[in-house]
Amino acid sequence: MPRLENQVAVITGAASGIGEGTVRAYVAEGAKVVIADIEDVRGSALAEELGPGTTFVHTDVSSEDDVARAVATAVERWGRLDVMFNNAGFGGAGGPIEDLDMAAYDTTMNVLLKGVFMGAKHAARQMKAQGSGVILNTASVAGLQAGFGPLVYSAAKAAVAHFSRCLAVELAPFGVRVNAICPGVIVTNIFTNSLGVPAEMRDALLPKIDTALSNWAPLGRSGFPADIANAALWLASPEASYVTGQAITVDGGLTAGRSMGEFGERIASAFGIDPAVFAAQRAGQ
Ligand code: NAD
Numbered sequence: 001m002p003r004l005e006n007q008v009a010v011i012t013g014a015a016s017g018i019g020e021g022t023v024r025a026y027v028a029e030g031a032k033v034v035i036a037d038i039e040d041v042r043g044s045a046l047a048e049e050l051g052p053g054t055t056f057v058h059t060d061v062s063s064e065d066d067v068a069r070a071v072a073t074a075v076e077r078w079g080r081l082d083v084m085f086n087n088a089g090f091g092g093a094g095g096p097i098e099d100l101d102m103a104a105y106d107t108t109m110n111v112l113l114k115g116v117f118m119g120a121k122h123a124a125r126q127m128k129a130q131g132s133g134v135i136l137n138t139a140s141v142a143g144l145q146a147g148f149g150p151l152v153y154s155a156a157k158a159a160v161a162h163f164s165r166c167l168a169v170e171l172a173p174f175g176v177r178v179n180a181i182c183p184g185v186i187v188t189n190i191f192t193n194s195l196g197v198p199a200e201m202r203d204a205l206l207p208k209i210d211t212a213l214s215n216w217a218p219l220g221r222s223g224f225p226a227d228i229a230n231a232a233l234w235l236a237s238p239e240a241s242y243v244t245g246q247a248i249t250v251d252g253g254l255t256a257g258r259s260m261g262e263f264g265e266r267i268a269s270a271f272g273i274d275p276a277v278f279a280a281q282r283a284g285q
Helices: 017-028 040-050 064-078 102-130 151-174 189-194 199-213 225-236 260-270 275-284
Strands: 008-012 032-037 054-058 083-086 133-138 176-183 247-250
Touching: 008 017, 008 064, 008 102, 017 032, 017 040, 017 083, 017 225, 032 040, 032 064, 040 054, 054 064, 064 102, 083 102, 083 225, 102 133, 102 151, 102 176, 133 151, 133 225, 151 176, 151 247, 176 225, 189 199, 225 247, 260 275
Parallel strands: 008 032, 008 083, 032 054, 083 133, 133 176, 176 247
Antiparallel strands: none
16 A cells, blocks of 8 residues: 555645655655645646646745645645645855845745744644644754854754754644654755756756765765655654654764774874774774
């Protein structure tokens, strides 16, 4: 039996990358999905490709009316809401703190944090009434450690992870589970978008991002949307029925730590020892 048979989901940021990958995974497992995004052309094309089990709703997650409409569409069309995946995002405000443009700060926080709050708010109303549901929020390794994203982005993602823990406790008595997913570095348009690459050129550049990232994580390959979609699938499924209040990292080992080899090389060079000797000693231990 498909793992999400008769389940209804709203996925924000669903027209591209992780969101699109999750739409495809959910539909393949029997779910009905509202594709919620600001990218009308991509979102509509995806809904057309996947058929009547999906529908596109123009949704800017920083607009409460838009978020409410996306949730209402799921309930009006399919009678319930089982999964709310608050996933929309972008790089947002950049630059050093002393130059921070506060309007850009507001825009960034409105999408990355307020958008998640509003998605959860409107989903919770429906899910509490049903007595069941799953809320998933896309955080990031940037919310766990410094160095993986701009300052405002990273702070927002840390807040998303902690919001997910706190909301999980609030909603647990009502049969609603809440978890965050912290992706590592995933090959998507978020990078080309941040660099100002025109929309029509972005997909063609994804292989270059894959090449650039392929040896960065300990597992030795880039992360792909399907890696995160698989986590989102598991968290939505009954197999995760005892999992709530977690920020689950899916990063190929990126945040696990550095390799001992690099450490050893630095220590060896500090004492003028040939790193190869150090490596041979370690290998013999
Ligand atoms: P992506 O650019 O491929 O997809 C992001 C989607 O969000 C796009 O379709 C975009 O149109 C949509 N979006 C942007 N602003 C929106 C708004 N105001 N309202 C509705 N939709 C909006 O990038 P992605 O990597 O798939 O990003 C998905 C999520 O994953 C984001 O929250 C991002 O911060 C997070 N994330 C990505 C990575 C990574 O390495 N790619 C790592 C950690 C976390």
